[in-house]
Amino acid sequence: LAEPPRPAPGFSLPDLQEGAVRTLAEESGKWVLVNFWATWCGPCRREMPSMQRLYEALDGERFNLLAIHVGPGGPAAERFVRHLGLTFPILEDADMGLTQWQVMGLPASFVVDPQGCIVADALGERDWDSPALRSALQALMSNEGSVAAAQPGCR
DSSP: OOSOOEEEEEEEEEEETTTTEEESGGGTTTTTEEEETTTTOOOHHHHHHHHHHHHHOOOOSSEEEEEEEESSSSSHHHHHHHHHHOSSOOOOOOOOGGGGGGGOOEEEEEEEEETTTTEEEEEEEEOTTSSSHHHHHHHHHHTTTHHHTTTTOOO
């Protein structure tokens, strides 16, 4: 868990699959897993299939997953996404302008609650659809509001 929860920095980035610009603000009211990755990052590439399975299991009105490719790499990222059949949104931070997220390495993941607070973060590769990690995310989601409500300065 992120101690204490902190406001998630906003962003406006192009979606590699749809071409449209997406923002974090559009996800208000949902739990969002924000993942920073790159095609040249082996651990990032290895965790993507488990992220897809998590997305399929939790996707809906209350959850979304946004994977942000760090640095230029649109064509390579698009090929990778097609090869794995990823269906969650892949955004591109080509100029690496999202420094306020304080990404210290890749992959880096942040759980953002429906109020826009980062309530958990992880650095390094994870098995996102493991029973333990899925249970932890579902427990966070079932406690909706209780984490952020205790942090009046978050949002």
